[in-house]
Amino acid sequence: GAGVSQSPSNKVTEKGKDVELRCDPISGHTALYWYRQRLGQGLEFLIYFQGNSAPDKSGLPSDRFSAERTGESVSTLTIQRTQQEDSAVYLCASSLLRAEAFFGQGTRLTVV
Amino acid sequence: GQSLEQPSEVTAVEGAIVQINCTYQTSGFYGLSWYQQHDGGAPTFLSYNALDGLEETGRFSSFLSRSDSYGYLLLQELQMKDSASYFCAYDNYGQNFVFGPGTRLSVLP
Numbered sequence: 001g002a003g004v005s006q007s008p009s010n011k012v013t014e015k016g017k018d019v020e021l022r023c024d025p026i027s028g029h030t031a032l033y034w035y036r037q038r039l040g041q042g043l044e045f046l047i048y049f050q051g052n053s054a055p056d057k058s059g060l061p062s063d064r065f066s067a068e069r070t071g072e073s074v075s076t077l078t079i080q081r082t083q084q085e086d087s088a089v090y091l092c093a094s095s096l097l098r099a100e101a102f103f104g105q106g107t108r109l110t111v112v
Numbered sequence: 113g114q115s116l117e118q119p120s121e122v123t124a125v126e127g128a129i130v131q132i133n134c135t136y137q138t139s140g141f142y143g144l145s146w147y148q149q150h151d152g153g154a155p156t157f158l159s160y161n162a163l164d165g166l167e168e169t170g171r172f173s174s175f176l177s178r179s180d181s182y183g184y185l186l187l188q189e190l191q192m193k194d195s196a197s198y199f200c201a202y203d204n205y206g207q208n209f210v211f212g213p214g215t216r217l218s219v220l221p
Contacts, residue, residue, distance in 0.1 A: 002152050042211050043155070055207065099145060099160035100145065102157070103154040105154070
């Protein structure tokens with residue numbers, strides 16, 4: 001596609017529910033990244049995929065967080081048993097060259 | 113450890129020049145990038161320095177000195193639309209991009 005697409009754009013969920021966030025990277029981009037951004041804060045690294053494998057999962061904040069990527073394309077980030085501290089914007093980015101990452105518009109997650 | 117530091121806020125007037133500094137601690141990286149993020153928007157790529165020195169892209173320039181663990185973004189002829197947050201980030205040997213905390217730039221008329 002023309003850019004990185006994320007869905008849903010907004011998600012309100014009840015505490016304790018599971019949520020699934022989707023990212024469609026730019027076609028042909030082998031690297032895919034998930035970041036979390038709390039209001040007024042910087043970008044917190046969650047996980048990185050090269051192809052379908054995730055060599056770096058070090059940023060996942062707890063075992064409630066998981067992610068997968070299939071077909072070297074779509075990625076899903078799953079948060080189980082959501083907590084209020086999970087409320088944030090979840091940003092996905094893809095890249096082909098080391099220099100530049102292309103970001104989606106993000107999913108704004110609100111846990112009530 | 114790995115970290116980057118940036119000033120939290122910078123204010124300047126339209127038409128002025130502003131420099132946003134970035135210092136970092138890391139054992140090594142491929143290059144230093146700069147991103148712009150408007151409120152409610154996605155970060156967008158501005159500039160990249162793989163080598164020491166100055167890279168110029170229109171009104172924006174970026175500088176890197178690996179020996180000083182330091183870089184900066186220079187914005188010239190400031191416009192109101194430049195009001196945004198600016199992040200430096202380094203490429204952690206192709207593993208991921210590590211971002212600084214961001215600098216909020218306010219451009220005043």
